[in-house]
Amino acid sequence: MSENLIEFNNISKFFGKVIALKDVTMKLKKGEIMCLLGDNGAGKSTLIKTLAGVHKPDEGEIVIEGKKTIFDSPKDALDMGIGTVYQDLALVPLMSVTRNFFMGREPLKGPPFLKTFDIQKANQIAAERMGQIGIDVRDPSQAVGTMSGGERQCLAISRAIYFGAKVLVLDEPTSALGVHQASMVLKYVVKAASQGLAVILITHNVHHAYPVGNSFTVLNRGKSLGTFNKKDISREELLGMMAGGEELDKLEVELEEMNRINN
Amino acid sequence: MSDKAKSIASKKTSGQDERLKEVSKLRLLLNRPELGAVGGAILVFIFFGIVAGDTGMFSAYGTLNFLDVSANLGIIAIAAAMLMIGGEFDLSIGSMIGFAGICIAIPAIYWGWPLWVSIIFAFAMAVLVGYFNGILVVRTGLPSFIVTLAMLFILRGATLAITRLITGRTQVPGLRVLIENDPIAWMFATDTFKWLFTWLGSMNLIALRTDGTPLATGIPPSVIWFIAATLFATWILMKTRYGNWIFASGGDKNGATNVGVPVGRVKISLFIGTAVAATIFATIQVLDAGSADTMRGNLKELEAIAAAVVGGCLLTGGYGSAIGAAFGALIFGTVSMGIFYTDVDTDWFKVFLGAMMLIAVVFNNYIRKRVTESK
Numbered sequence: 001m002s003e004n005l006i007e008f009n010n011i012s013k014f015f016g017k018v019i020a021l022k023d024v025t026m027k028l029k030k031g032e033i034m035c036l037l038g039d040n041g042a043g044k045s046t047l048i049k050t051l052a053g054v055h056k057p058d059e060g061e062i063v064i065e066g067k068k069t070i071f072d073s074p075k076d077a078l079d080m081g082i083g084t085v086y087q088d089l090a091l092v093p094l095m096s097v098t099r100n101f102f103m104g105r106e107p108l109k110g111p112p113f114l115k116t117f118d119i120q121k122a123n124q125i126a127a128e129r130m131g132q133i134g135i136d137v138r139d140p141s142q143a144v145g146t147m148s149g150g151e152r153q154c155l156a157i158s159r160a161i162y163f164g165a166k167v168l169v170l171d172e173p174t175s176a177l178g179v180h181q182a183s184m185v186l187k188y189v190v191k192a193a194s195q196g197l198a199v200i201l202i203t204h205n206v207h208h209a210y211p212v213g214n215s216f217t218v219l220n221r222g223k224s225l226g227t228f229n230k231k232d233i234s235r236e237e238l239l240g241m242m243a244g245g246e247e248l249d250k251l252e253v254e255l256e257e258m259n260r261i262n263n
Numbered sequence: 264m265s266d267k268a269k270s271i272a273s274k275k276t277s278g279q280d281e282r283l284k285e286v287s288k289l290r291l292l293l294n295r296p297e298l299g300a301v302g303g304a305i306l307v308f309i310f311f312g313i314v315a316g317d318t319g320m321f322s323a324y325g326t327l328n329f330l331d332v333s334a335n336l337g338i339i340a341i342a343a344a345m346l347m348i349g350g351e352f353d354l355s356i357g358s359m360i361g362f363a364g365i366c367i368a369i370p371a372i373y374w375g376w377p378l379w380v381s382i383i384f385a386f387a388m389a390v391l392v393g394y395f396n397g398i399l400v401v402r403t404g405l406p407s408f409i410v411t412l413a414m415l416f417i418l419r420g421a422t423l424a425i426t427r428l429i430t431g432r433t434q435v436p437g438l439r440v441l442i443e444n445d446p447i448a449w450m451f452a453t454d455t456f457k458w459l460f461t462w463l464g465s466m467n468l469i470a471l472r473t474d475g476t477p478l479a480t481g482i483p484p485s486v487i488w489f490i491a492a493t494l495f496a497t498w499i500l501m502k503t504r505y506g507n508w509i510f511a512s513g514g515d516k517n518g519a520t521n522v523g524v525p526v527g528r529v530k531i532s533l534f535i536g537t538a539v540a541a542t543i544f545a546t547i548q549v550l551d552a553g554s555a556d557t558m559r560g561n562l563k564e565l566e567a568i569a570a571a572v573v574g575g576c577l578l579t580g581g582y583g584s585a586i587g588a589a590f591g592a593l594i595f596g597t598v599s600m601g602i603f604y605t606d607v608d609t610d611w612f613k614v615f616l617g618a619m620m621l622i623a624v625v626f627n628n629y630i631r632k633r634v635t636e637s638k
Binding site for chain 1: 392416502503504507508510511513515519521522524577581582608631633
């Protein structure tokens with residue numbers, strides 16, 4: 001039964017009187033992409049931070065590979081294989097691809113107390129990893145600032161995978177990207193999942209989420225409206241469920257009304 | 264497969280990315296942070312070579328003179344550059360120089376401590392001051408500019424008040440007699456390669472005094488410290504994990520924290536670095552002059568930052584080099600001494616310093632755009 005890689009059972013989080021999350025449940029298998037949809041203020045950020053070990057849940061439990069777990073710190077979450085890629089990507093534009101890739105986890109060589117950063121090995125791994133996802137890094141010592149937004153996103157994801165992520169949490173990976181760049185990132189996400197990772201893709205863009213997701217969890221005002229398999233729900237229904245849905249309908253009616261009056 | 268496709272494929276299999284060749288060596292060089300300072304130094308030497316080539320500026324004695332000035336500035340400029348790469352400033356360097364001076368002189372002269380104990384005491388105080396600067400900046404999140412500006416006044420004021428309280432004066436002389444046979448002081452007070460200069464003198468290759476000894480007696484300790492500091496800092500920045508953390512902390516504090524870089528610890532250690540460099544500067548000067556002066560090191564923090572900026576450090580952090588800062592210091596030292604050998608009034612030195620800095624900032628800004636923006 002316990003084939004789920006990760007389970008979030010009835011997670012709640014309160015900040016004083018504010019109920020940020022209430023009874024949110026999610027389950028993910030290996031190779032599955034679950035899209036977490038929700039409008040601004042739905043509780044996406046709180047949920048990400050709970051996943052990443054920044055916040056501790058006030059109620060509920062996190063189960064990884066059948067074991068109940070409590071994250072005391074972001075490092076705990078990392079060690080348990082939860083790789084979170086934040087919206088700001090944690091990349092430094094002025095630093096090289098290699099130096100960014102290994103930032104904080106540099107490979108070392110040499111005798112004790114005189115260990116140096118093994119740049120050669122790092123360059124080689126960085127170029128190899130970027131090559132695997134189809135990004136031909138001309139020179140791994142080039143600054144990240146010279147890369148496109150999609151390439152940067154892929155670098156950040158690739159880094160999380162290299163450092164042992166089993167569950168990949170992606171915060172709005174396509175929000176700042178154009179169509180071409182976004183599809184490049186989504187393609188990579190699908191590829192990562194096909195290699196056995198579980199992916200939680202957080203977004204408010206149903207059009208980006210629907211083609212790649214296996215299941216969809218919709219958050220609204222801190223509560224889960226449920227998790228749906230792709231075959232059970234259409235893109236329009238999903239859109240309708242997010243807080244914006246009703247309002248868009250209303251807007252359409254109002255615009256029609258205006259047209260009628262003008263004519 | 265068409266011929267064109269074949270030729271591309273063959274290039275690919277040759278192991279070299281064909282697009283790499285489009286980047287010439289010159290362009291790669293243009294992207295290095297220290298380029299401006301190295302180029303500037305070459306220009307300065309050409310200028311003085313033409314204007315003051317026959318005045319003795321480039322004799323052994325003259326050369327050591329401007330190298331000594333450059334080296335003293337360089338020691339603090341390199342530490343300031345590392346701190347700037349780490350994303351912070353230290354305006355208290357100059358005051359720390361004065362403070363370190365009396366930390367050596369008062370215990371040695373008034374309390375009867377051995378000189379070497381006083382020197383160690385001064386370095387211990389430097390670590391404390393640097394730690395305090397760092398912890399204040401890291402804990403409060405206030406701009407280091409403000410925190411260390413406060414420290415600039417506090418340290419200078421304390422230096423003056425304590426010295427006058429204990430000695431009744433603002434200068435503490437009488438250190439020179441203590442240097443001899445001291446187990447540590449020689450590291451800051453001994454000219455090296457004396458045999459070389461004696462030999463050069465005996466061959467009549469360098470100028471001699473009337474008694475036959477050479478005018479330039481050896482490489483001053485500041486130059487040795489300066490070279491060692493440049494090499495050490497460059498090794499740290501380019502070759503170690505800690506170096507990568509310095510760039511990361513200055514480039515993007517939040518990003519670095521998110522991937523596990525101990526940003527706070529990195530910054531605190533860099534503040535300790537500037538205070539310790541100021542103390543090395545102070546020890547060399549105090550032992551050379553034989554006295555400590557409460558006003559020593561005044562405005563040095565700004566010269567150090569200027570040299571670091573000319574050396575390619577960005578004011579916003581995350582970019583720069585120790586070699587650049589070393590060349591920045593060399594430019595300032597050379598001009599400040601070289602100007603005596605020309606007909607130019609020395610009052611113009613500060614004008615030059617300011618102009619140089621402006622040009623450097625504009626140039627560095629251009630370089631940063633080239634490096635970071637997609638082409």
